[in-house]
Amino acid sequence: MSVTDWTRATAAQMADALAAGEVTSVELVQAHLDRIAAVDGPVHAFLHIDAEGALETARAVDADRAAGVSLPRLAGVPIGIKDVLVTKGLPTTAGSRILEGWIPPYDATVTRRVREARMPILGKTNMDEFAMGSSTEHSGYGPTRNPWDLDRIPGGSGGGSAAALAAFEAPLTIGSDTGGSIRQPASVTATVGVKPTYGGVSRFGAIALASSLDQLGPCGRTVLDTALLHEVMGGHDEMDATSLDEPVPAVVEAALEGARMDLTGVKVGVVRELSGADGGYQAGVTQRFEESLAKLRDMGAEVVEVSCPSFEYALAAYYVILPSEASSNLAKFDSVRFGLRVEKTTVEKTMLATRAEGFGDEVKRRIILGTYALSAGYYDAYYGSAQKVRTLVQRDFDAAFERCDVLVSPTTPTTPFKIGERIDDPLAMYLNDIATIPANLAGIPGMSLPSGLAPEDGLPVGFQILAPAHEDARLYRIGAALEASLAAEWGGPLSAQAPELEVAE
Amino acid sequence: MTTMTYEQAMEEFDPVFGIEVHVELNTATKMFCGCANEFGAEPNTQVCPVCLGLPGAMPVTNQKAVESAIRLGLALGCSIRESSRFARKNYFYPDLSKDYQISQYDEPTCYEGSLDVVLDDGTVVTVAIERAHMEEDAGKNTHVGGSGGIQGADYSLVDYNRGGVPLVEIVTKPITGMGDRTAEVARAYVATIRDIVRALGISDGRMEQGSVRADVNLSLRPKAVAGESQDDVPFGKRSETKNVNSLRAIERAVRFEAGRQAALLLAGQPVVQETRHWHEDTSSTTPGRSKEEAEDYRYFPEPDLLPVEPSREWVEELRGTIPEHPAKMRARLREEWGFSDLEMRDAVAADALDLIAATVAVGTTAQAARKWWMGELSRVANDREVALTSLPVSPAAIAELQGLIDAGKINDKLARQALEGVLAGEGSPAEVVESRGLEVVSDDSALEKAVDDALASQPDVLAKIQDGKLQAAGAIVGAVMKATRGQADAGRVREIILQRAGVEG
């Protein structure tokens, strides 16, 4: 393979070239570090770069490869890690000022697996503070910008991980998805992101937002790349009691099968409530979605409409459960053992002052909401009712999956909005996640992949696929088929059409 | 404020009480992490990301602790819930690393039990148990400067070694109808719990180290008037006296609170529903937090842990490991050992039952075992101000010592010297006898010479013996024992004297 700019290659291509001796890991890492230096100023996908650590891993991998040591498939392929994952010896902030300067003394399970896979870690990617947000504007360290249009949001909370892919700063990144934080950024940056089945990837070492909804997942520019990373991350972990005790689904095999573009016998359900049937979706989003459905039909899939009536209440239930759990999970940021401490005369005042200064507005808003929802006398009305809605959402999914192998919808109702446009309107911001939230409430896996650019603004539109719990492989099969069929039409991946970024000297 | 005596209070009012006992389990590791569960280590040496509540860390339930909790529940006659949950109890305090405690709330693992408590006079009282649930302990704050309390301290130090230690909390239903025996029943109940956890081997049951701690709830209500049932008289407002950590203190706390509340009520003042602190030095209580300012713990199901779902088979298997009720076991042992009531009560009070039983088990008679443990060893323990169980001598060593006496190798006096050596760490009784040269002189020629010397120096005594006044031989025995520094077998010496005096037979 003759390549002039390795940052444009897919992770699978990089892995193959490394194995064939056509490139070294040091060259790959250096190319990406150079790219980061050139474009990350305005994009701001990264909060922390670990050039030396990444190069050190790369050198070791190159040496082992030269010595004939057998290596994992992605050994030497660089990666970016969302700052929600703790990384031993590397700063970890979860996008919050309250953790500024904290160096974790331990690795998250997924961080450990990335290291065991011998993947050089380029750095930590930007995110909304404690993963609360859909735009990365709520980062305590400044927003990330969408490489497709620097005035627009890259989605959130994992805007850094998505923008790093779209700006060719990394071939693979890790995200976390509590209500769409992997899929919605993928959608608005024309990249691929997967939220695995709840429990499919260990959460140990992922700074918790809402423990019953959070799930770590892979992000890439292609379905196959995402599958390769999924297999590195997934699998049982005895440090996470909610981790599934079952093998990682064969997602790479499914992606390869899907790329053969035969979906004969596959039944695809269009969820009426998630597809803008009642309006509210941008015209170009609907148009691209319909075209993708046509592609699926062309490949032999049967497309039917299904209805999940309780999804109407999903957003409200989500915004009770999430703040409730978050209010408890974020209590530990009390200045006593780590992170920011604003010293006052008593421990109580010190805790109050630290939290007042260290947390941003959105975090405070949700802590207040959650504290209220869990209070004596309100628990049944709020948290209790929300859990009932959650059960209803699960039942709706069960019924839909009785009829269909996968369910589909546009990932987001609109293409990316402008930075600052919704910052003062939390409800409008929350509506971004209307199509992604039900999967988190039900614990099922979901994928977003590009379905084109909206004709009216030329910005990316995402296509969401949902599968029953444990059936993550179906996402990859259908996703890879759609990707191949669209790429044939586009003459290559959509990511290649992203505008050239101005390069810093 | 005036108080009344307990007896006066009992004449005027009908007491209702309840007790919460916290039992620290002696599992090798903590409740939700792999740290060692040991008392007395250097501060913050038995900690990890989980029990320090570091960002990203997650709990995993200790199955051995679940087993201990279920066995305790079974010993208390509780039902075991097929599925029970952990919950988060949210409150900010520096010794609580996550700022929430993982406990059980609406679904405790063990519920609805009852326990027979035997009072000193043999009366049996049945106490209804509401629940026994699992939770984790908090760390320990040390306030430096000021009065030693958190208010006014110069600074405070936190030791998280105890944070995450497994606890079972046993809660009684309100106990009524005990009248003036209330204090006695309260004490006997806690003593019975302590005996049971020791018999189960799930806790060392040391109240002085806080491994069994009690909170005592008490309220008073008017005595029923003629024609009215006492059960129909509503309960009064209760106080909860926290951390009463000895059996004697439990009795005293009940007596003090009854007197305090009675005085208030008779003076027409209300009893405030509040927690109170116990002061061992003054045998009194002072107010803590009142219910009005009490915290709202915002309990909700712990999303990081799966429900506890013990199989029926496992529970039945555990049921087979429950030892007999301590009171019944005592009655049986008293019978087997032939102890008087007084001997038995003394042995129980000295915490010597297990030691005596273990000594008997290796072949010593019950009376000999009792004599050692309740005699010489109790005296030594008392001198050293340690518990009998902490003396550096095993039941096997005592059995060996008694065996040496029975075999005529040593006499009682030498045995005490040998024991002194054993306690000083010089080795087993046989080794000490050897190294200190304590064995009785059984070489007849040496004894004969000593007898001859003694007779020669006291010819008047010899004459008396030869006159048939055999009791006069005692003086010669004494002289020989003195000459041999006590190492002669007195019986044999006497035989030789009579033989030499020519009066044998």
Ligand SMILES: [Zn+2]
């Ligand atoms: Zn620990």
